[in-house]
Amino acid sequence: xxxxxxxxxYGVKVVARPKIKAExxxxxxxxxxxxIVKSETKLVLRTHRAC
Numbered sequence: 001x002x003x004x005x006x007x008x009x010y011g012v013k014v015v016a017r018p019k020i021k022a023e024x025x026x027x028x029x030x031x032x033x034x035x036i037v038k039s040e041t042k043l044v045l046r047t048h049r050a051c
Contacts, residue, residue, distance in 0.1 A: 007014060028037060 027033060
């Protein structure tokens with residue numbers, strides 16, 4: 001790939017990563033789901049802060 005050769009010019013080693021298929025379902029129940037909602041809410045509020 002062209003991008004890999006460009007990265008290697010800067011001394012960064014290219015590592016093969018496994019392909020992870022994206023899931024269309026997002027389970028927001030439980031502790032981890034609560035944390036996702038909390039962090040995304042903070043991000044939105046920070047981005048759209050009232051002046």
